[in-house]
Amino acid sequence: MTALSLALIVVITVVDIVSPPDIHLGPLLIVAPALTASVAGPRATAAVALLALAGLTVIGLARDGVTTANHETQLGAQLAVSVLIVGLRVLRARHERELAQVRSVSEAAQRVLxxxxxxxxxxxxxxxxxxxxxxxxxxxxxxxxxxxxxxxxxxxxxxxxxxxxxxxxxxxxxxxxxxxxxxxxxxxxxxxxxxxxxxxxxxxxxxEQSRPQRAPGEEADAAAEDxxxxxxxxxxxxxxxxxxxxxxxxxxxxxxxxxxxxxxxxxxxxxxxxxxxxxxxxxxxxxxxxxxxxxxxxxxxxxxxxxxxxxxxxxxxxxxxxxxxxxxxxxxxxxxxxxxxxxxxxxxxxxxxxxxxxxxxxx
Missing domain, CATH: 3.60.40.10 (PPM-type phosphatase domain)
Structure with a gap:
């Protein structure tokens, strides 16, 4: 999937450069870090996000410059979304580590039982x-x-x-x-x-001490179930x-x-x-x-x-x-x-x- 993300960056960058001036494909580069986050870790996601920003910069240099209002807006928006994607990937990695620890303890307890x-x-x-x-x-x-x-x-x-x-x-x-x-x-x-x-x-x-706390509306269902x-x-x-x-x-x-x-x-x-x-x-x-x-x-x-x-x-x-x-x-x-x-x-x-x-x- 990381290779696919890199290929997308190259393809989108090249196609945007050779496209007519009124067609802008640069914002699609954000797809690359989003795909990477689904399979890779935070570091790989951040690296792909930086490459996507670099691709967007290359598009600006090849077209009308990176100092135009349109290109600065695209860079700012992509940077903000990339930071959000990397941050969510960091939280997901932390949750995966905690889940792996809980699962390891659970499996050990189940083997003992x-x-x-x-x-x-x-x-x-x-x-x-x-x-x-x-x-x-x-x-x-x-x-x-x-x-x-x-x-x-x-x-x-x-x-x-x-x-x-x-x-x-x-x-x-x-x-x-x-x-x-x-x-x-x-x-x-x-x-x-x-x-x-x-x-x-x-x-x-x-x-009673081991029973989970239930909302008032769930008591009737729990009583029927138990x-x-x-x-x-x-x-x-x-x-x-x-x-x-x-x-x-x-x-x-x-x-x-x-x-x-x-x-x-x-x-x-x-x-x-x-x-x-x-x-x-x-x-x-x-x-x-x-x-x-x-x-x-x-x-x-x-x-x-x-x-x-x-x-x-x-x-x-x-x-x-x-x-x-x-x-x-x-x-x-x-x-x-x-x-x-x-x-x-x-x-x-x-x-x-x-x-x-x-x-x-x-x-």
Missing amino acids: LRPLPERIGPLHLASVYLAAEAEAQVGGDLYAAARTTTGTRLLVGDVRGKGLPSLGDAALLLGAFRAAAHLYPDLPGLAAYLDGTVCWGLAQPA GGESFITAVLLDIPDDGSAVRLIDCGHPPPLLLRPDGITTLAARHPAPPLGLGDLAPVRYETETFPFHPGDRLLIYTDGVIEARDAHGHFYPLAERLAARQGESPAVLLNHLHRDLLAHAGGRLGDDAAMVVVERLP
Whole structure:
């Protein structure tokens, strides 16, 4: 773009000089610094602005002189506009530096909150992908985590009610509780009850101090948006190292899919539990359900942002259908394909956060 700006200065200067006396193209030289400011820094913009002023001076010398009222007015106007363009470019550069610093801190905090799953943990091969609905964000209200125990691996995949950055606090609460207690409880019902109690306690805490100040006219809209109970849907899995089964508790979450060469099976819980955070409304009895999980089998655990993604015609994303066509791929390749395919289906922008985790039991 800088080369184009320099070419414009040369072309406009030459054409103005050879044009008839009643045609004045010199004022168009201001386009050069304006174009440069859109892609280059303040110094390059200032240099191009000076060259544009030099071109306007050359035009005056070649025509009727630089001391005429008309040419002095053109020089003064171009100088004033050039100073304004360079000043705005300096402010933009300062804003870009501040934004880069904020983004760096935000990305670091997001990596700490949603740690990437290891590629290999015990006899399992893992792969994960996260698609945040908020622009420029890497995480939102969906979550996943893995923890080793003395006998196997435990996984958590959840979805906080709501979407985007406002739900980060609830996601952090559940992730912290899972990482602290996953290896302490010998059975899944005890762990699920602990997580539910932690979420109930966290959601019951007053949040007035953390709520943004709203204008009086926005209170009604905010109340309607925030109305209803807060909760977190989740699925807990326990995969023993020495076995061919997976134990799970489904707390109002979409059921995982079991991928085998002979087809895809939905691991629908016969006794699903309510979402986490609703245990204070009524006593909850958590029941572990067991499904076969042999070497070579794979599990896909996902959040509802995947299956609720719509295309331009309002059709939901056909997850099982797309999985059936990619059965032979490795977990990482499979998720990479689903990632691109899901975004293409939704037109490049999701309406809700989406997370997917693939677990393969190695031979």
